[in-house]
Amino acid sequence: MQIDPTFRAYVDHLDLNALTQSEDVVYVVDEQMNLKAYNPAWETFALNNNGASVLEKYPLGKSITAAFPEKIRTHYVNGYSQALKTGDRFDQDYECSSPNQYRLFHQIAYPLPAGRGLVITNHLVVTGEINRMKYAFGPKYRNADGFVVQCCHCRTVKNQADPERWDWVPSLVEHPDIKTLHSVCANCLDQYFPDLI
Ligand SMILES: [Zn+2]
Numbered sequence: 001m002q003i004d005p006t007f008r009a010y011v012d013h014l015d016l017n018a019l020t021q022s023e024d025v026v027y028v029v030d031e032q033m034n035l036k037a038y039n040p041a042w043e044t045f046a047l048n049n050n051g052a053s054v055l056e057k058y059p060l061g062k063s064i065t066a067a068f069p070e071k072i073r074t075h076y077v078n079g080y081s082q083a084l085k086t087g088d089r090f091d092q093d094y095e096c097s098s099p100n101q102y103r104l105f106h107q108i109a110y111p112l113p114a115g116r117g118l119v120i121t122n123h124l125v126v127t128g129e130i131n132r133m134k135y136a137f138g139p140k141y142r143n144a145d146g147f148v149v150q151c152c153h154c155r156t157v158k159n160q161a162d163p164e165r166w167d168w169v170p171s172l173v174e175h176p177d178i179k180t181l182h183s184v185c186a187n188c189l190d191q192y193f194p195d196l197i
Contacts (some may be wrong), residue, residue, distance in 0.1 A: 002043075003028075004060045007036040010116045025122040027064075031084055031115060033077070034063050049096070069152050071184045075193050084115045093125075094192055095154040099170040102128045132156075132168035137177075141169060148177040151185035153192070158183070 001020040003011060011028055019026050025045045028037035035058055046054040058064065068076050079090040090109040097103050104126040109118040140161040141148050149158040155173045156166035166185040189196060 001037060001039050002060060003037040007117070010112055011037055011119075013113075014119065019119075022121075024124075026119065028112075028117055028119050029064055029080075030117040032063065033065050033080060033118075035060055036117060049098070069182045069184055071189070072152075072193055072196065075196055080109055080118055083109050083111050083118060087111050087115070090118075092192070095188065097130060097154055097173070099173045100130070102126070102130045130168065135167040135169050137169050137171050141167070141172070142179075143181075147179045147181045148172060149181050149183050150176070151188055152182040153188045154185060156185050156187075158185070 001016050003016075007028070007030060010030075019039050022039060023041055025042045026039045027035060027042050030036050037060070043055060058067065065073060065077055076092070079092065082088070083090040089111065090107075092107045092109075093104060094107065095102070095104050103124055105122050106125045107120060107122050109120045111118055140159055141157050143149060143158075143160050149160075150156070150172065151166060154166075157169050157172055159165040159167050164186070166187065172180075184193070
């Protein structure tokens with residue numbers, strides 16, 4: 001478990017051994033939502049899913065709020081703020097499928113005592129087959145500036161020829177394009193963020 005030494009006192013009461021060994025991605029943020037600790041599963045998940053750049057972009061001390069695309073940022077920031085203020089946990093489902101497997105995760109943000117921060121766990125709750133048409137990558141998935149717009153959750157990509165459409169392009173899940181922007185698709189917004197519609 002990587003822990004910012006200045007924050008250690010606030011997490012010392014946790015079962016750090018269990019968090020270190022957990023297969024769930026677990027990270028800890030302070031009350032300003034700066035990353036203060038994360039477990040090995042976070043590193044593994046980052047390396048397997050988005051490449052090492054995630055680890056470089058989000059070292060200890062960095063605010064995690066920029067990691068959420070603008071469309072859903074307020075949803076998470078409000079949820080986390082509420083949890084810090086009230087001491088009640090924040091729950092959120094989201095899809096994060098791999099190239100060959102549908103995966104649904106459940107996130108829980110548990111407040112630390114005295115609103116010092118949040119322990120955020122991400123548990124894989126459902127796996128299954130991907131029931132989506134598969135598409136090959138092509139020019140229609142790049143916008144006018146040459147970027148691929150990918151849903152940060154289900155990882156479908158926006159079809160620029162038909163902006164209402166988000167397609168499943170497995171090759172882009174396996175190897176994200178170097179010019180990728182993250183957003184949220186209409187389906188994920190509908191299913192997981194009804195408060196934002
Ligand atoms: Zn989506």
